[in-house]
Amino acid sequence: MSSPKLKVAIAGLGRMGARHALHFHTMTPRADLIAVSSPDPKELAWATRNLEGVRTYLDYDEMLREEKELQAVVVASATIVHAEQAIKAIKRGLHVLCEKPLSTNPEVSQAVVTAYRASKTTYPNQKVICGFSRRFDASYRDAYQKMRSGLIGRPAVFRSQTCDKLDPSGFFVQYAQFSGGIFVDCSIHDIDLALWFFGEDSVVKSVSAIGITAVSPELRKYNDRDNALGIVEFYGGKIAQLYCSRMMAAGQEDSTEITGTEGKLAINTQPMSNLVNIYEPSGIRREIPPHYYGRFREAFITEANEFTACCLDNTEPPFRLEGAVAAVKIGCALQESLITGKKIEFNEIGQRIDSAADDATPLTARL
Amino acid sequence: MSSPKLKVAIAGLGRMGARHALHFHTMTPRADLIAVSSPDPKELAWATRNLEGVRTYLDYDEMLREEKELQAVVVASATIVHAEQAIKAIKRGLHVLCEKPLSTNPEVSQAVVTAYRASKTTYPNQKVICGFSRRFDASYRDAYQKMRSGLIGRPAVFRSQTCDKLDPSGFFVQYAQFSGGIFVDCSIHDIDLALWFFGEDSVVKSVSAIGITAVSPELRKYNDRDNALGIVEFYGGKIAQLYCSRMMAAGQEDSTEITGTEGKLAINTQPMSNLVNIYEPSGIRREIPPHYYGRFREAFITEANEFTACCLDNTEPPFRLEGAVAAVKIGCALQESLITGKKIEFNEIGQRIDSAADDATPLTARL
Amino acid sequence: MSSPKLKVAIAGLGRMGARHALHFHTMTPRADLIAVSSPDPKELAWATRNLEGVRTYLDYDEMLREEKELQAVVVASATIVHAEQAIKAIKRGLHVLCEKPLSTNPEVSQAVVTAYRASKTTYPNQKVICGFSRRFDASYRDAYQKMRSGLIGRPAVFRSQTCDKLDPSGFFVQYAQFSGGIFVDCSIHDIDLALWFFGEDSVVKSVSAIGITAVSPELRKYNDRDNALGIVEFYGGKIAQLYCSRMMAAGQEDSTEITGTEGKLAINTQPMSNLVNIYEPSGIRREIPPHYYGRFREAFITEANEFTACCLDNTEPPFRLEGAVAAVKIGCALQESLITGKKIEFNEIGQRIDSAADDATPLTARL
Amino acid sequence: MSSPKLKVAIAGLGRMGARHALHFHTMTPRADLIAVSSPDPKELAWATRNLEGVRTYLDYDEMLREEKELQAVVVASATIVHAEQAIKAIKRGLHVLCEKPLSTNPEVSQAVVTAYRASKTTYPNQKVICGFSRRFDASYRDAYQKMRSGLIGRPAVFRSQTCDKLDPSGFFVQYAQFSGGIFVDCSIHDIDLALWFFGEDSVVKSVSAIGITAVSPELRKYNDRDNALGIVEFYGGKIAQLYCSRMMAAGQEDSTEITGTEGKLAINTQPMSNLVNIYEPSGIRREIPPHYYGRFREAFITEANEFTACCLDNTEPPFRLEGAVAAVKIGCALQESLITGKKIEFNEIGQRIDSAADDATPLTARL
Incomplete structure (x- = not known):
């Protein structure tokens, strides 16, 4: 039995x-x-x-x-x-x-x-x-525990990226119709991590983003980009930097750094598929996971x-379900900033304070 | 159903x-x-x-x-x-x-x-x-497939180590009574890998070994050592180098290199527990698995x-069971060489040809 | 003679x-x-x-x-x-x-x-x-030549950081009175590199920056911060991300990545003082240069x-002297954005187009 | 003036x-x-x-x-x-x-x-x-000072290699006529390092070596090999392992490890030409120095x-000139062991004690 x-x-x-x-x-x-x-x-x-x-x-x-x-x-x-x-x-x-x-x-x-x-x-x-x-990855958990134990002092600067391998098939363009945009689809992970490492009650103060279509100009018709950079300010003296891309040559490159007043923790800043190094006439090479699943x-x-x-x-x-809403909210604001070129600001209870919000449904709500 | x-x-x-x-x-x-x-x-x-x-x-x-x-x-x-x-x-x-x-x-x-x-x-x-x-480790398998695909030409030099973390409790001394010695207990893995990468029909030509008791002199009463180096010659122009130790400070360090005429494959020559790097006043640090199981x-x-x-x-x-006997045989010969200081030689069908073998049971058989 | x-x-x-x-x-x-x-x-x-x-x-x-x-x-x-x-x-x-x-x-x-x-x-x-x-560093030159040879396709995303080791003596606060601010003092290097890798005729389209005083709140009286993040948009589909800090625990961390449509070049993303690794009970450690001069x-x-x-x-x-003016101009705009919280925009011939510029001397000019 | x-x-x-x-x-x-x-x-x-x-x-x-x-x-x-x-x-x-x-x-x-x-x-x-x-290399000096400061306890196991890039021109064969053999030409550096790290008064107890001609069988006519492995025992509980090769694909690979009772120092076990990493479809690659001079x-x-x-x-x-003689002596003994297949032993004042030495000029003296 x-x-x-x-x-x-x-x-x-x-x-x-x-x-x-x-x-x-x-x-x-x-x-x-x-x-x-x-x-x-x-x-x-x-x-x-x-x-x-x-x-x-x-x-x-x-x-x-x-x-x-x-x-x-x-x-x-x-x-x-x-x-x-x-x-x-x-x-x-x-x-x-x-x-x-x-x-x-x-x-x-x-x-x-x-x-x-x-x-x-x-x-x-x-x-x-x-x-x-x-949140279930052994390396992220180890880093989180080390941060919680005080190893890096007070966390202050969070930097993270979710960067997919270039897919020449055009998949990402089709996918962009429904994905919510690169910040909502890719960076949502990084945003969730920021909320985890900074504390789930962190309140975003502002977001700004820029981006390009370096390999897939067709993305523009879905209000999307193939490479984007964002910066996020939180109340309480914490800042975050995000990078998302659909253009990596070598494979999936998802890395994170959390810098505190006394040290830094870096996760996967030297990506690798496994523990093999290949020595050949062009140098020393290691492979990296081609896709998200290979890494996670x-x-x-x-x-x-x-x-x-x-x-x-x-x-x-x-972890609590509420964080998932906060992450979507930040991701959507970044995506909106990416498309409109405007910085978006929030008050201390998380409400948008930019005048544009008064007279217009947010861009992302129209997608 | x-x-x-x-x-x-x-x-x-x-x-x-x-x-x-x-x-x-x-x-x-x-x-x-x-x-x-x-x-x-x-x-x-x-x-x-x-x-x-x-x-x-x-x-x-x-x-x-x-x-x-x-x-x-x-x-x-x-x-x-x-x-x-x-x-x-x-x-x-x-x-x-x-x-x-x-x-x-x-x-x-x-x-x-x-x-x-x-x-x-x-x-x-x-x-x-x-x-x-x-043999079931993803990195070793990847390396083996790469070698088989011709990536490094003809394999010729095999180097491998099985090195345990220092255990100050005296465990290894107790263990040495039954372990067969450090070459049989630790290097058996490396020997098996050599037979895998060089081909399971490889015939050993000679073995030589030296060793010390740097931290556990008590090992000598069981004819064992805490650090040992061995070299193994195979018929057909292939050589191997082994290192086994019970004295690693940082953790389990099991690494392997296979060098061929056109390249080299290195497995775990930069050991790590996970993908976290810790930046702190003393530099950049990563942890490594403390024990064999953590690695494998x-x-x-x-x-x-x-x-x-x-x-x-x-x-x-x-893989075939016969290889396990060949590995024990080589491990025992290395252990014997470690203790006696003699080089041990074999003929092309794997029989010992040193005169000492005529008049004496091998040391390892007496353990 | x-x-x-x-x-x-x-x-x-x-x-x-x-x-x-x-x-x-x-x-x-x-x-x-x-x-x-x-x-x-x-x-x-x-x-x-x-x-x-x-x-x-x-x-x-x-x-x-x-x-x-x-x-x-x-x-x-x-x-x-x-x-x-x-x-x-x-x-x-x-x-x-x-x-x-x-x-x-x-x-x-x-x-x-x-x-x-x-x-x-x-x-x-x-x-x-x-x-x-x-510009005279062997690694940057090697990366530049590789980019010029076409190894990464068309460069599109530039990411770079100049991060100083934490100096608990208060030096950076004194220094901030005359330094022009962290973007002008530190990131000027990264900006110059961006102009080098993207081409010296690159015209900046917008800059946005955020920052904190995580360890030196006194910096605020000189309109400075100890950690800052910036994003820079260039005309022609190129974007850059900057990070500057006075808070690194391990030492000087100046690294750069240039991502193109077909590959990426990373410079010093795994910083080190020399080729020594130290294996000790807490793991494997390497030291990094404590100061800018140690690296360069x-x-x-x-x-x-x-x-x-x-x-x-x-x-x-x-390289031409003109680039040094362009770098100062971008650095000052980032510093201004850092302090005012405003995004600053430029037209295609490099003139500021934000209305604020009409009625006010730029903040940096008043420093 | x-x-x-x-x-x-x-x-x-x-x-x-x-x-x-x-x-x-x-x-x-x-x-x-x-x-x-x-x-x-x-x-x-x-x-x-x-x-x-x-x-x-x-x-x-x-x-x-x-x-x-x-x-x-x-x-x-x-x-x-x-x-x-x-x-x-x-x-x-x-x-x-x-x-x-x-x-x-x-x-x-x-x-x-x-x-x-x-x-x-x-x-x-x-x-x-x-x-x-x-002896003048910054990394070796740093490692030596760290060892001297007690960082790794008492040094016990030395492992080092001097491995040249494959030269398909046949240069190494011509060179072998006068080089003294691969142990005297290449490993002399590693032997000198062993004497430095173990102490210049270290007395060798035995040497054994094996080797192959994996790429240059012509070397045999000059009593040389293109890959060789040696083990060296010193009086006082110290052992060393050497690897020398003329067959590296990626470049010059000269690395050293010194393991003590409390830690290990590794020098250049992750070789690199500079601080550039190249991300490309086949993975992440770094170049390494092609020749000895590039490294040193x-x-x-x-x-x-x-x-x-x-x-x-x-x-x-x-350092003292006498060490250079000790290094040649050990190198020649390894080379002799490589060719004859015999282990060579020395007494505590450094004199050969094997019977073969009685009736014959050492092989190396005849070269």
Whole structure:
């Protein structure tokens, strides 16, 4: 007789959904993947081949209705339906792990938090988290613990980048229609890390951004860029610098530095795929992970296991859902600044104070 | 309804045995850990607490007798009983993953191979492998594939080290009574890698070794040393250099270089625990894994999964058991050279040709 | 009989002046250091002890008058007199190597260029350069050549930092009174590099900056900060990110990345003092240079030799003086943005287009 | 009026001689290069073009006779005449910097020391050193000071390599006729470092070596190899491991590790030409120096300046000439072991104790 396992379903079987499905199916001993849904029959065919014993659904709602024993849902569908699917699961009392971002729109993101808060009165043990995978990465956690232990004094300057490998297929252009823009899609991770390292109650004071389309001018029609730089000021004497790009030659380059009054912690500033160095006539070379997943696979598996454990054991999630809204809000403001060229300012309770906001819906809300 | 899983038992629940047990229990989806044995009641109590649903035995033989559905055994007990336990399992037709070394004695090691060969006539699908964990490490595998693809031309010079962190508790002195000596205990990995990279049919031509007791002079009473250097010549123009130590300050330092006529591959020559660098007044620092397991945890999990797969699917094991005997033989010869100060030579079919061998049992056989 | 040597004088014997004096005295074979000037008798006493055979002057003007054979002057005095001393030497037809910045004020900087242009009609072979030491650094030069050879495609994103080691003595606060601010003092190097790598005709489109006083709140009284982040947009689809700090724990950290459409070049992103790594119980550590000079000593010596050669051989200087004005202008705009919180914009011929400029002298001009 | 300078001549203008000439001519302010000799008119023509004001001689003896003011000679000619030329200069009371090795023969090397000792009675201030360039390298010096300060406890294990870039021209085969063999030519540096780090009174107890001809089988006719591994035992519980090669793909790879009871110092175990990293589709790459001089140029310049200073100021040379004989002796023993396959042993006063030595001149003496 074995311990009860968490009965999990996955919504969405695209690139990330398929990975989540495999992680919960084979690398999460305390979870039992029982169902998956996707509107794409090809993805369901993949599931039938690769996820033995797991039921498949073309319709998410049907899955929720039919799977009476379901306890938790991983929302890994298209970003556009993240919030809607998450809210439906929340309302049924299910635990939810929702892929980032909750939405490309801050208000919609907030609606997920609101639904969760409402649901908690009925389901006090319910857990809802946003899948910020880097929070589960061993290196980031080690750095965070070192910072918390006082190793670098008081943290003051945060610098981080999420830079994707150049994809000459044009994928990023198609993707830009729905991604919310490069700051919302890529830098959301860095923003979440800034909030983690600076404290989740940090209030943003201003954001400014600039960008270019160095390799994909077509991005402009979706109000996006392929390289962008942002600076973010927080109340309380903290500043952050972000870089996001779709143009890296060598592979995925996601690195972070947190500088305090007495030291600095650097994460992945010397990227590498593994511990091999190649000595050849052109010098010494090492390879780096081509994609995000190559860098963070272990973190995703840890995420699956820890999400499962906190649902089964009714322990605190590793971080609060509210931060995911703050991250979307900052990401959207950066994206807006990127496109309008305006600096955007906020008061100490996080409300926009620029006059432009009076007479216009924010750009990002129109996307 | 799910696929059949491999029913596995673990013999021995010491440091390595407990890890194997956890890997097969929680990180090996196609395996079902059903039983463990240990002569130590404390270890069994640990198993009861941590290995839910797994039966425990004080007696290995009883476990073999009682567990009628058992298909595979992982021998992770004290080195002294590796061969005996492996042979018993082999004779019952069970698959076996035996921790390294098979034995500290080449003849006893050979007996395991002999038993396996005999058993294959009755159990043609039986798999028996020796747990050379580095063969499952992603970096070593990447390097091996790169070498095989021709990236470095013809491999010619192999250099490798297994260097443990200094343990001031005296553990290594106690351990030396049974370990077979530093070349058999530590360098066995490097020797196995040399045979892998140079080809498993490589025949050793000579070995020479020197060593010291820089921190643990008590090791001398067990004919051991705490730092040793060896050189190994193979027929066919290949040479190897080994370093083993129990004195590293920073942590486990296991690195390897394979130099070919057109390039070199280096594995872990810049050791690190993770991707964090710490900037502080004394400079830039990174931590390194304190122990072997910290470096090779992922490899052990891969080992568990691949062993399981090759048993279930009746595919070829990743390497042949015979190599484990060759590795012990070379390790014992190095250890003998370390103690006697003599160079030991072999003919082209691997027989010792030094006159000393005529009139004396090899030193290592007497240990 | 030997070749004629360039007869050189140094103005200023502070930290940098003394170094220039030694470089020209002992490490520049084709130069002959004949005189130095400093208003500080202690510095002249140092010169008497360390610069054998070199005449000393308390008064710069007197030195120019008395040294009839003088051919070149190195202006390494306080920033406040750089321009004045440089212009006096220019008017006498002397070659000039002026330490950076020409001035903390763009107009004053421009006056040096204007004087030089005027002087060229009388002294067509005269050479005047600004001492941007990194232009002479072997690593930067190698990176520049690689970029020019097409290795990274078209350069698009420039990221650079000049970060000083924390100096708990309060030096930086005193220094801030005259330095022009952290962007003018530190980032001037990075700005010059951006102009070098992007092309010296690059026209800045906008600058934005933010900053904090994490360790030295006293800096605020001089309109300065101890950590600042800036972003700079250039016409033609190029962007730059700057970081300057007075708070590094480990030492001087000056690094640069130039990302192009096909690759990236990184300079000193893994800083180190030398090739030594220290393995100790806390991990693996390397030291880094504590000060700017420790990182760039070789570049200064190269600068001395190349300046000497271009004067003696009447060859083109390695870069044009005009760039030094552009760098000051950008640095001042960043400093202004840092203090005012406003983004500053420029039209395609480099004129400020923000309305604030109409009714107010720029902040930096008032410093 | 300036301080007197050391009047220096260079014997030999081959690869190393020309470099020494330039260093003393332009980078050694306290030295005055007055003459050079070479039997090769082409080399003298080079000197005429590049060493302004320096007199040239086809005949070394004539140079010594004619240059009445000469104070010091740098012997940088072919190894075969090092000792003879050094002794001639010693007998005239000149200071001598002799390139390594003094000779490929220990007895001939000893003759230089004997001549120096005899000469000291007449010329008590005379300085004679062997040009072990690594002793002047900033990284080695830093490591040595750190070791001396106790940072790694008691040094016990020394590992070092001198590995040249593959030269497909066949140069190394021609060179092998006179080089003394790979251990005498390459490893002599590592042996000297071992004596430095372990203490110059260290007495060797045994040496063993093995080697191959992986790329240049023609080397066998000169009793040489292109890759060789050696182990050296010293009395007093110290051991060393050497690797020498002519087959590196990426460039010159000279690295050293010194492990003590409490830590390790590693020098150049991550070789690099400069501080540039190149990010490109195949990964991250750095270049390394192609040749010995690229790695040690600064050390050679320091050597020139320190040799000059110790002659002019009558201070102690940085290390004693006797060590150069010990290094040749160990190098020759390793080379002999490499060829004969025998381990060579020495008693505690450094005399060979193997029976073979009774009836035969050592192999190396016959080269």
